[in-house]
Amino acid sequence: MKNILLFLLPIYFFSQNSNTPNLCFGDGTREYFGKLLVNDSEETIVSENPSHIKFYENKNHISYEEDKKNRYGAPPxxxxxxxxxxxxxxxxxxxxxxxxxxxxxxxxxQTHKKESFALAENRFGYWLLEIKNNNPKAYYIGFSKYTHLNYHQDQPFIKDNILSVSGSFVRNLQAVRYQTIEPVKDFLTFEVPLDEIRKDSDQDGYNDFFEHLIYLNPYSKDSDQDGISDFFDTNPLYASESNKFSNLYEQIIDGRSENADNPYNFDVYRSDCEYFQQVNSKKNRVLILNEKQSYQFDEHYRRDLYPTIYNKIIKDPKDNIFRIPYHTISSGGEIIAVYENRQWTITEHQTYII
Ligand SMILES: [Ca+2]
Ligand SMILES: [Ca+2]
Ligand SMILES: [Ca+2]
Incomplete structure (x- = not known):
């Protein structure tokens, strides 16, 4: 049984009007819903472990709590x-x-003669990095969101072409801002064959596990068929187009962060609006998930991937003024966009901070 623990985050969004197929504009009708964070059972947590990852108990490892204490060097x-x-x-x-x-x-x-490995993490989860003959590669490992790998690894983690790491299954009791993690099953060894981790079927630089995670096509170098290879595409899920409203969204999101050169980090957005999906992002790498994908992310992936949401555009009675409510993981408000002489002028009004 799942116990409902708390409301995760109140979100305002606009009701869908089934008569209007356009997913970019709304009348400003607000609905309110709370997202539930459930206290998953140990059984659920264990069953969420992906099939390519084996695990077994080994009491020689340290516990989650012990590992946490020692993370930044020995106490105090x-x-x-x-x-x-x-x-x-x-x-x-x-x-x-x-x-x-x-x-x-x-x-x-872990370093061998001409090859070094590192176990690493970013907001998407855990990665295996490999440098061989000065050639760096990063492979997403694909653990479930319930997996914690120990910062203190007591054994070499690469052995006989197998990644073997110690850690625990954990659950996240609170998702936004202040994470509260508790161990569910300690003293585990996780094993994954290197061949599976390294698998990059289309040879575009992203391994298959990462492409699956971010909805790219692991069998096509160019998932959105826009001529830019997945690894270099700042908006790899959709081909870009330049029009009045895609330019507006570009102006809103460009400069929010500057990670265009970093193929392993994306700003994650949720939007079903095709103008948004068409953005040609110059300074940022963006991952624009539709609503369904975004919910799957919430269900299966790490909580700090909570996307930034721009609601439907509200047309003001004045023809050239548009308002877009937005919500990030930590704040929200409204964008006021004025269109004059084929130019957008944007002001952002933050109305709440979580
Ligand atoms: Ca690939
Ligand atoms: Ca691909
Ligand atoms: Ca592309």
């Missing part, structure tokens, strides 16, 4: 010990940051 944690830990961390992973910049935070490293 203070500024001095943290600085020491940080300096050692930077030195240890310099060979990886040289190639990957700040795309990842690192968990552990």
């Amino acid at each position: 944690a203070n500024e001095q010990t943290f600085q020491k830990w940080h300096n050692a961390y930077e030195k240890k992973y310099a060979g990886f940051t040289k190639y990957f910049g700040n795309s990842f935070s690192y968990i552990q490293i």
